[in-house]
Amino acid sequence: MRLREARVIVVAAESDFTADLVVSRLDRDAFVRMDPGRLHESLTVGGRFAAGAWTTVVDDVWRTARIGPGCAVYWRKPTHPDTHPDPDDRWRAEENTIALLGLLRAQPVLWVNDPVVVDAAEHKPAQLASAASHGMRVPDTLFTSDPARARAFVTDHHDKVVVKALTQRHTTFVPTTRLRASDDLDAIAGTLHYLQALVENRLFDARVTVVGDRVFAASITTPGALDWRTVLAADCRHAPITPPADVERACREHVRDLGLRYAALDFVVTADGWTYLETNCAGEFGWIEALAGLPISTEIARLLTHHTRTTATRHRVVPIRARM
Template sequence: MILILSERDDAAVEMVVPKLRERGAEFLWWDPGEYPAESRITSRLTGDSWRHTLRTSGRDYETSLFSAVWNRRPSPPRAPDSVTDGNHRAYVEKISRILLNGWEDTFDSRWFPGRTMDVIRLQNKLLNLAAAARLGFTTPDTLITNDFEKLIPFWEEAGGELIAKEVEFVEFEVGGEGHTFYTTPVTRRHLTDRHRLSISPAILQPYVAKSIELRITVVGERVFAAEIHSQGSRATRYDYRHYERSFSTYGVHRLPEDVERRCLALTASLGLPYGCIDMILTPDGRYVYLEINPTGQWGWIEAATGLPISAAIADWLAAAEPDLYPGSAA
């Protein structure tokens, strides 16, 4: 059986579920946001091994039955509504998250893309940039700092063609309004704002000219590369995520064999069966690595290009079912 950990309205899971059914794979779709308010977890130590039972929707599931776990987009634990005090709720939800992390660590299953704490570690851009460089990817010169005095000489080295990125792509609120920091060119005006850089670190890189951008999705030993034609609009010149649906067009891209091999080597070196790699194809034909996201989104790429990513994910998950795929790794 396959355990899917994700929120109930996850469109990506909805894309994969029919393909799991086509393959005859049993699965349980459970959202950890139902714990501890609606679901129960019991763990019993016998000798040196744990026996875990998940109770949800009136049924008990022994976690030893789960041959694969898809850690997709789980909601955080939620305290019961009967717990009304804010501090008490925060306590209940914090210890529930700690328990779930420990619960995951004692699962003897294949994980896609990985256990929660492993995924958090592998989202580290410092780790991933160095790993890509070791494998021979072309990577931009990179400075990460909140020291304004280090910014000026780096900006000059780049001939004034410098971009700034977040250490992690997050949404935040200011005055009740949602904001997101996209990749942004560093201008002379920014050089006068010491305060902005000093309060928060930024990733700084020389601007790399783009012919197209590439979103490369790795699933097991399969590589799906999509072209993003983002340079037709000023809105998406620096970051295709900025109004991407309105201004960008998409297509299937054939990677050179050496680049494809490096993509597979990168996910393997990080212990990942899945990853979304962002790259640039420059006007002079160079493939430049930007980053890998172990939880990157793929549904929009499949919808735009027809690349069978959902089928590949279903294959990977179902391959852990020995009765369905005899001889497969379990």
């Protein structure tokens, strides 16, 4: 049986419902899906370096993808090698993941998103500076492990400060929390804390999802919570909204400057306008697509296939000279 030629590579865990959503918008023959953290024998990957160039081919039982300029890669949280209890399985998963990533990164494909770029773009200090450089309003922010500096910051902001966690991996969930001068600020010594001026009088939170040049925004209204993640989704209201044109433009440019084609940005909205909080480079979107009715997965699929079509067409054009 002749394999169909695919141009989209979907890299995701098998039980990833959000990846399923994007895949459901793609033509059946347009993509090969794989999870390097759990490679099956029915799927093969081969990369050959000869005459100064890589030739890389990925096959499943129906489709084959020759990786090159006409291809797009949708890389979304494949199974992490550390999740395998057996050390040999962990090693195999790690080998597969590193080899696949290296082979794909050696080609000029369209990435949504390159995980190496995501790792670099996740850092909050650079995100805040980038957002401000594009004209977004960013709260006064302090990173410190010095109790005296933290106390001075809280006092300068009249006791209206929040503290936020940068990671959520090693403890139970740490929500955004108010910090006051009366709190035991000596306890921060030895740990860098992320403090920020409290944005008061919130009307609602906003989640802005950028896909290529398209911007999808939703409001998230809670019954007065500081952090919407502490409220059950059923107790929040989610609605599609249109951000102000300058915010929309700034989001698009900021995401592009981070080297990404997809990102989800968080804002607090008050009567004064939109205040930027952060960019989730690999942020989830399935929930907000469903709750606010935003066609995000459709747009991701369109971006992946539009690229493969336009680039493939361009590469097939025979130069006039060659035809003579």
